[in-house]
Amino acid sequence: MAVPFTASDAARLDELDPLRPFRDRFVLPEAVTYLDGNSLGALPKRVADAVGEAVTRQWGEGLVGSWNTADWIGLPQRIGVLLAPLIGATAAEVVACDSTTINIHKLVTAARKLQPTRDIIVCERTNFPSDAYAVQAIARATGASVIEADAHDISEAIASAGSRLAVVELTHVHYKTGYMYDMAAVTEATHRQGGLIVWDLAHSAGAFPVDLSGCQADFAVGCGYKYLNGGPGAPAFVYVARRHLGLVDNPLQNPGQNPVQNPVQNPLPGWMGHAQPFDFAHEYQPAAGVDRMLTGTPSVLSMVALEAALLDWADVDLAQVRKKSVALTELFIRLVDEQLEGYGFDLASPRVAAQRGSQVSLTHPEGYAMVQALIDRNVIGDFRAPDILRFGVTPLYTRYVDIWNAVDALRAIMHDETWKQPRFRTPKHVT
Amino acid sequence: MAVPFTASDAARLDELDPLRPFRDRFVLPEAVTYLDGNSLGALPKRVADAVGEAVTRQWGEGLVGSWNTADWIGLPQRIGVLLAPLIGATAAEVVACDSTTINIHKLVTAARKLQPTRDIIVCERTNFPSDAYAVQAIARATGASVIEADAHDISEAIASAGSRLAVVELTHVHYKTGYMYDMAAVTEATHRQGGLIVWDLAHSAGAFPVDLSGCQADFAVGCGYKYLNGGPGAPAFVYVARRHLGLVDNPLQNPGQNPVQNPVQNPLPGWMGHAQPFDFAHEYQPAAGVDRMLTGTPSVLSMVALEAALLDWADVDLAQVRKKSVALTELFIRLVDEQLEGYGFDLASPRVAAQRGSQVSLTHPEGYAMVQALIDRNVIGDFRAPDILRFGVTPLYTRYVDIWNAVDALRAIMHDETWKQPRFRTPKHVT
Numbered sequence: 001m002a003v004p005f006t007a008s009d010a011a012r013l014d015e016l017d018p019l020r021p022f023r024d025r026f027v028l029p030e031a032v033t034y035l036d037g038n039s040l041g042a043l044p045k046r047v048a049d050a051v052g053e054a055v056t057r058q059w060g061e062g063l064v065g066s067w068n069t070a071d072w073i074g075l076p077q078r079i080g081v082l083l084a085p086l087i088g089a090t091a092a093e094v095v096a097c098d099s100t101t102i103n104i105h106k107l108v109t110a111a112r113k114l115q116p117t118r119d120i121i122v123c124e125r126t127n128f129p130s131d132a133y134a135v136q137a138i139a140r141a142t143g144a145s146v147i148e149a150d151a152h153d154i155s156e157a158i159a160s161a162g163s164r165l166a167v168v169e170l171t172h173v174h175y176k177t178g179y180m181y182d183m184a185a186v187t188e189a190t191h192r193q194g195g196l197i198v199w200d201l202a203h204s205a206g207a208f209p210v211d212l213s214g215c216q217a218d219f220a221v222g223c224g225y226k227y228l229n230g231g232p233g234a235p236a237f238v239y240v241a242r243r244h245l246g247l248v249d250n251p252l253q254n255p256g257q258n259p260v261q262n263p264v265q266n267p268l269p270g271w272m273g274h275a276q277p278f279d280f281a282h283e284y285q286p287a288a289g290v291d292r293m294l295t296g297t298p299s300v301l302s303m304v305a306l307e308a309a310l311l312d313w314a315d316v317d318l319a320q321v322r323k324k325s326v327a328l329t330e331l332f333i334r335l336v337d338e339q340l341e342g343y344g345f346d347l348a349s350p351r352v353a354a355q356r357g358s359q360v361s362l363t364h365p366e367g368y369a370m371v372q373a374l375i376d377r378n379v380i381g382d383f384r385a386p387d388i389l390r391f392g393v394t395p396l397y398t399r400y401v402d403i404w405n406a407v408d409a410l411r412a413i414m415h416d417e418t419w420k421q422p423r424f425r426t427p428k429h430v431t
Numbered sequence: 432m433a434v435p436f437t438a439s440d441a442a443r444l445d446e447l448d449p450l451r452p453f454r455d456r457f458v459l460p461e462a463v464t465y466l467d468g469n470s471l472g473a474l475p476k477r478v479a480d481a482v483g484e485a486v487t488r489q490w491g492e493g494l495v496g497s498w499n500t501a502d503w504i505g506l507p508q509r510i511g512v513l514l515a516p517l518i519g520a521t522a523a524e525v526v527a528c529d530s531t532t533i534n535i536h537k538l539v540t541a542a543r544k545l546q547p548t549r550d551i552i553v554c555e556r557t558n559f560p561s562d563a564y565a566v567q568a569i570a571r572a573t574g575a576s577v578i579e580a581d582a583h584d585i586s587e588a589i590a591s592a593g594s595r596l597a598v599v600e601l602t603h604v605h606y607k608t609g610y611m612y613d614m615a616a617v618t619e620a621t622h623r624q625g626g627l628i629v630w631d632l633a634h635s636a637g638a639f640p641v642d643l644s645g646c647q648a649d650f651a652v653g654c655g656y657k658y659l660n661g662g663p664g665a666p667a668f669v670y671v672a673r674r675h676l677g678l679v680d681n682p683l684q685n686p687g688q689n690p691v692q693n694p695v696q697n698p699l700p701g702w703m704g705h706a707q708p709f710d711f712a713h714e715y716q717p718a719a720g721v722d723r724m725l726t727g728t729p730s731v732l733s734m735v736a737l738e739a740a741l742l743d744w745a746d747v748d749l750a751q752v753r754k755k756s757v758a759l760t761e762l763f764i765r766l767v768d769e770q771l772e773g774y775g776f777d778l779a780s781p782r783v784a785a786q787r788g789s790q791v792s793l794t795h796p797e798g799y800a801m802v803q804a805l806i807d808r809n810v811i812g813d814f815r816a817p818d819i820l821r822f823g824v825t826p827l828y829t830r831y832v833d834i835w836n837a838v839d840a841l842r843a844i845m846h847d848e849t850w851k852q853p854r855f856r857t858p859k860h861v862t
């Protein structure tokens with residue numbers, strides 16, 4: 001075995017970290033080791049000012065006129081412009097709206113309707129509950145069957161559906177284990193059967209570069225409040241590939257490329273997705289592009305926070321984010337191996353970096369109490385039933401010393417058995 | 432004709448107004464006559480502090496722990512508690528979530544599924560677009576027919592549907608004209624045919640007392656950002672009568688009252704509507720009460736603003752609100768009669784107070800330019816295509832002098848023909 005890694009090794013890696021300056025853009029309490037940015041991203045400093053301005057000046061003084069003068073009405077699209085480069089999309093393919101769950105309902109239903117004679121939806125057996133509930137409800141409502149597979153059997157399940165395959169719905173990175181699908185391969189397997197895929201990017205967007213266009217993905221949803229740091233319950237987003245919007249890239253350069261005859265329709269139509277919302281027309285006429293996926297009035301204050309948070313990404317090199325994310329999670333795993341042997345932990349996340357998102361999960365039957373004991377020591381990870389200790393790394397602000405601190409604290413509570421104290425064993429909400 | 436009403440009459444009415452002190456709770460620019468609280472309510476002073484606290488302390492310092500320590504997770508229900516007395520509901524029947532449009536989709540679909548053999552949905556021909564689009568989409572998706580009637584023919588349309596009547600969906604107060612349905616009578620007419628009713632309270636909640644329970648209403652949705660002052664794009668709310676939730680009022684006092692066998696189901700299920708969200712169960716098990724209508728993660732910052740705004744309603748006498756609202760709209764109509772004769776305006780709102788919500792609408796073919804010319808004089812109403820000038824009165828902060836100022840300004844721009852200036856005729860968004 002190599003020489004054990006030490007706290008000063010961690011400090012040295014932080015000194016050499018090219019992303020180090022980004023941490024200064026966030027509010028992070030000095031004493032806290034925060035490894036829960038995959039549940040709620042930290043507060044970007046510019047957000048407090050932006051929200052204050054939106055409340056006091058735009059709403060308070062500008063009143064209803066701010067829909068125009070502060071361009072509140074353009075928030076869903078402006079956020080789309082900022083999001084697009086993070087997920088390998090063009091600005092015309094992304095808008096912010098509603099919650100992730102509502103958007104899963106929209107896109108899976110919409111995809112299901114594009115090829116109505118196909119009647120199988122494939123998803124993952126341990127997908128996030130909202131994904132599972134949406135797929136189950138849509139299958140019931142539209143007379144489809146659901147094939148639920150384990151992650152390593154997904155390609156087989158997709159192949160088995162054959163010409164009946166309508167839609168595949170998957171969370172790209174698993175919320176509990178951090179297992180990451182090969183987006184290109186699974187998308188290709190889906191298309192080979194003539195199906196359409198909806199990717200849930202909840203644990204991907206902002207965690208590493210995503211290439212929806214390069215993977216030929218059809219649809220995606222994502223979450224604003226995790227790695228994107230948009231604030232608690234931030235608006236989610238919707239991605240629809242241009243080819244499903246009836247958009248032609250450039251009619252002059254692409255004379256043979258016709259818009260598809262069957263562009264996607266929003267199954268939850270509302271006034272904001274109308275071609276001319278302010279005509280207040282009685283008949284629904286969908287907007288030309290991805291705007292058709294909008295439904296109701298945008299949640300302005302939450303969108304202002306998300307927009308401000310996304311401005312911080314303009315000068316971020318996503319390749320560096322991924323590189324540091326891998327280094328941080330590898331260090332975490334190494335330290336678990338070195339320091340926690342014999343305490344009964346298992347690694348729930350893949351050891352192969354290419355299969356791992358930006359988190360490390362451990363299993364332990366007493367995980368709940370351990371997470372509480374860590375929180376008591378200002379190390380914030382989270383617990384996921386029944387037995388998962390989950391630690392997210394968010395390279396814009398997570399330091400190597402945070403990884404060191406977390407595993408060191410875990411070692412200490414195991415060594416001293418502090419996690420056995422009754423106060424750590426009373427269930428509370430964990431989000 | 433009586434002696435004409437004057438500006439000093441208006442000032443005297445304000446002095447005598449028992450609701451006068453409430454205006455101090457709002458941020459309102461000195462120079463502005465604001466008659467657009469039916470589009471965006473003014474900023475309650477306490478909201479800026481509440482949002483600042485939520486961003487800086489709860490999110491910034493408390494981080495993910497604030498889901499528990501600041502009880503973010505309880506926001507949808509806490510808002511329900513505050514809303515219930517404003518709409519004649521019990522706290523167990525109301526939660527805040529999503530947008531009004533999304534909630535219309537939820538409730539009309541849910542109501543449609545309760546009696547699947549009935550296949551007619553009745554709505555109003557000039558309903559707000561989102562209401563119309565939702566009803567049209569749900570009818571297509573579920574194989575129902577839509578009967579669209581004019582407001583005065585609604586009871587006839589309901590009767591004509593007979594035993595095929597599934598759902599009636601109506602906006603209680605019309606967004607353009609301010610026409611108000613008799614909620615008790617229309618609900619009774621619906622029930623007489625065995626149908627269920629969904630009321631859209633966008634222009635009712637906070638405008639006057641609403642009595643959903645007393646009217647035996649089945650379902651309702653409402654908007655947080657108009658008369659409730661919850662902020663731009665504030666979360667909406669959902670009301671479901673207890674009898675559709677399978678709740679028994681008091682089993683000891685009501686031994687014969689059994690929960691209905693067929694409680695309402697959320698057609699857009701998500702993790703927040705699960706009986707035990709933090710079990711992350713794969714099978715959906717709806718929460719016991721109205722919480723089942725929740726879908727995704729609550730939009731915390733927007734909900735914090737709405738909650739703070741609703742705290743201002745705790746000591747408001749809604750009967751006084753209605754009384755003043757009627758007095759203000761009657762004054763508006765009187766002044767239009769006295770001062771705008773011959774300029775080509777028609778009154779679009781009912782003259783009978785009992786049929787009028789808290790707004791006055793005029794029609795004029797050049798209404799768009801006139802509203803722009805009024806805004807230029809700091810009188811804020813809004814325009815609704817094709818020809819409606821709309822003025823909302825919000826008794827907590829609208830003064831009698833505001834009504835005077837508005838009609839006086841309208842008289843001035845007509846007399847001087849300033850509305851004819853080209854700068855007022857370029858279309859912009861009007862929300």
